[in-house]
Amino acid sequence: xxxxxxxxxxxxxxxxxxxxxxxxxxxxxxxxxxxxxxxxxxxxxxxxxxxxxxxxxxxxxxxxxxxxxxxxxxxxxxxxxxxxxxxxxxxxxxxxxxxxxxxxxxxxxxxxxxxxxxxxxxxxxxxxxxxxxxxxxxxxxxxxxxxxxxxxxxxxxxxxxxxxxxxxxxxxxxxxxxxxxxxxxxxxxxxxxxxxxxxxxxxxxxxxxxxxxxxxxxxxxxxxxxxxxxxxxxxxxxxxxxxxxxxxxxxxxxxxxxxxxxxxxxxxxxxxxxxxxxxxxxxxxxxxxxxxxxxx
Amino acid sequence: xxxxxxxxxxxxxxxxxxxxxxxxxxxxxxxxxxxxxxxxxxxxxxxxxxxxxxxxxxxxxxxxxxxxxxxxxxxxxxxxxxxxxxxxxxxxxxxxxxxxxxxxxxxxxxxxxxxxxxxxxxxxxxxxxxxxxxxxxxxxxxxxxxxxxxxxxxxxxxxxxxxxxxxxxxxxxxxxxxxxxxxxxxxxxxxxxxxxxxxxxxxxxxxxxxxxxxxxxxxxxxxxx
Ligand SMILES: Nc1ncnc2c1ncn2[C@@H]1O[C@H](COP(=O)(O)OP(=O)(O)OP(=O)(O)O)[C@@H](O)[C@H]1O
Ligand SMILES: [Mg+2]
Numbered sequence: 001x002x003x004x005x006x007x008x009x010x011x012x013x014x015x016x017x018x019x020x021x022x023x024x025x026x027x028x029x030x031x032x033x034x035x036x037x038x039x040x041x042x043x044x045x046x047x048x049x050x051x052x053x054x055x056x057x058x059x060x061x062x063x064x065x066x067x068x069x070x071x072x073x074x075x076x077x078x079x080x081x082x083x084x085x086x087x088x089x090x091x092x093x094x095x096x097x098x099x100x101x102x103x104x105x106x107x108x109x110x111x112x113x114x115x116x117x118x119x120x121x122x123x124x125x126x127x128x129x130x131x132x133x134x135x136x137x138x139x140x141x142x143x144x145x146x147x148x149x150x151x152x153x154x155x156x157x158x159x160x161x162x163x164x165x166x167x168x169x170x171x172x173x174x175x176x177x178x179x180x181x182x183x184x185x186x187x188x189x190x191x192x193x194x195x196x197x198x199x200x201x202x203x204x205x206x207x208x209x210x211x212x213x214x215x216x217x218x219x220x221x222x223x224x225x226x227x228x229x230x231x232x233x234x235x236x237x238x239x240x241x242x243x244x245x246x247x248x249x250x251x252x253x254x255x256x257x258x259x260x261x262x263x264x265x266x267x268x269x270x271x272x273x274x275x276x277x278x279x280x281x282x283x284x285x286x287x288x289x290x291x292x293x294x295x296x
Numbered sequence: 297x298x299x300x301x302x303x304x305x306x307x308x309x310x311x312x313x314x315x316x317x318x319x320x321x322x323x324x325x326x327x328x329x330x331x332x333x334x335x336x337x338x339x340x341x342x343x344x345x346x347x348x349x350x351x352x353x354x355x356x357x358x359x360x361x362x363x364x365x366x367x368x369x370x371x372x373x374x375x376x377x378x379x380x381x382x383x384x385x386x387x388x389x390x391x392x393x394x395x396x397x398x399x400x401x402x403x404x405x406x407x408x409x410x411x412x413x414x415x416x417x418x419x420x421x422x423x424x425x426x427x428x429x430x431x432x433x434x435x436x437x438x439x440x441x442x443x444x445x446x447x448x449x450x451x452x453x454x455x456x457x458x459x460x461x462x463x464x465x466x467x468x469x470x471x472x473x474x475x476x477x478x479x480x481x482x483x484x485x486x487x488x489x490x491x492x493x494x495x496x497x498x499x500x501x502x503x504x505x506x507x508x509x510x511x512x513x514x515x516x517x518x519x520x521x
Contacts, residue, residue, distance in 0.1 A: 198385050201347055203375035204402040205368075296349040296370070 031232030225273025
């Protein structure tokens, strides 16, 4: 326990009120950047999971009632190992997909709609797509097998570069945060050179004096850090809420990438204030010891 | 107790502010240090109180040659020295009580033990009713007395006081001098810097006179005044 009255009240002077305010801002920014990186990672993983297990077979519009190409294509698909299911998407569902563009006034009969088959793969299976494609063309001329690979590749490239950018931003903010917390701590201590010398001349050992200031720095940075975390959490929850609200407009409508922060992501965010506290503490220690080293 | 031989001192790379200082303060002695402003009184006291290192010459304290003492070993020596700073150096956010208790707390004295001690010392300097007052709310003379109380609360073997009567009227100055006499009778070695040559001479104690960084002999000091 710290004896009463010994705690150096640095924090009452303007210079060190700076430390909690700055820590708050830095933890807030670092929290947002970290959340962006983690959210992006999840979104990418979700897309991967959602798309790698599916194929779409597209058949030209039926030429007449006797058109057997859909049945032939389905037979080929059902016979292929590694395919879990192959479901034709009925006209109503296809209409729903194009409704936003064409409106509801058109009757499906008026349209020559391509027929779609939604194919789901066993998560572990790696079917030979080239062979499948060849068989499908034979069974149902004009069919197209879309494995989303092209789209997924460019999407993955985009997402990866976005993630790298976010990581770079996070690293930058982290670096700036560490530097500014360190700087604010040093500024706060500069005012107290006299007290440091005073304690030194009273016969206090270096480690003892450093501890007095470390504790204060830790306390101030934690206060600021927790406030910054609360701000960041509020902002992130609001963003998640906004994402959820956007989803109400329809299952396919996502204006924002979902954040989907999981337990351990929040745990990483919660780690930010203690990290800021440790930075402030270490800086206080080094600054005080450097000041003391200049004294005989 | 304190021995200087041909000591010189400079701040950083500046000129020597003290030159060829040779002096001896025996255990139980009481010295005054006089001299015009800028003569080097504070600098000399800072050397004695281990706040500065000499740039040349030999300083020995409590029988130990300081060039042979490690930095870590200086801390226990410092606890035997009480310092009254010219500018007090009270901590403004702490009460008079906590300011005076500071050296005891630094030395790890238990709270229960130090309470009576601190009260007694503050009573001794006539501030029994100001225990909870913060320094900025005290007059210059009251702050001065808190500073003196803090310097003596550890019962130091050596008391170094820089202008301890600079901010008080003559009556208070006389009273503080009696406090110092009392301490000296209890065995404390004292060196007190002052502008007030009259006060120093009245005391009948040895007067060291600094002029431009050099120590004049007592005789020369008398001739000069
Ligand atoms: N920290 C410092 N850095 C550089 N020079 C200093 C420093 N402190 C004092 N000096 C110089 O050392 C010389 C002696 O100063 P010192 O404070 O010892 O005088 P003093 O006798 O105590 O004066 P006063 O009676 O006004 O208190 C002066 O020329 C001063 O400018
Ligand atoms: Mg002076």
